[in-house]
Amino acid sequence: KFQALIQSKDPTGAAQAKLQLHGQNIYNGCCTLQIEYSKLHSLTVKFNNDKSRDYTNPTLPPGEGLMSQQHELERMHSNAGLLPLHRTSSNEDYRYDYYSSAARGRPPSTSGASGYDMQ
Incomplete structure (x- = not known):
């Protein structure tokens, strides 16, 4: 199971992405996305x-x-x-x-x- 955090400047776009992606499969019949809002207010990325x-x-x-x-x-x-x-x-x-x-x-x-x- 993989997890990812994504931060968006646009709350409306983030809400649209959540609605469209939640429950979708990455591959046919597997790897179902479960999209949730994080409790974090912002992300700090130190490394690429x-x-x-x-x-x-x-x-x-x-x-x-x-x-x-x-x-x-x-x-x-x-x-x-x-x-x-x-x-x-x-x-x-x-x-x-x-x-x-x-x-x-x-x-x-x-x-x-x-x-x-x-x-």
Whole structure:
């Protein structure tokens, strides 16, 4: 089960979105949206990453924890002879091509889009 908080400047638009989206399925027959109003008065987003994003402020940092994890993954995989894939967008999962380039003698693939399971 996933949860999301969305803040809108327009109360009328937020009410319309709630009416139109509540009870709708993301996929046929599953992932039903349950839209409710939050008890929070406003949101404070500190980082733009896979867990939080402020679309009105694209200059927010990705967060220290995320950078440390990525650095550690890069270090571990470089020691194992594995090469990172190129990122195609800032919100795409950081993925690795799990073959040794030295063993295969070719560069890693740059294809593959990230996906998210809803339930």
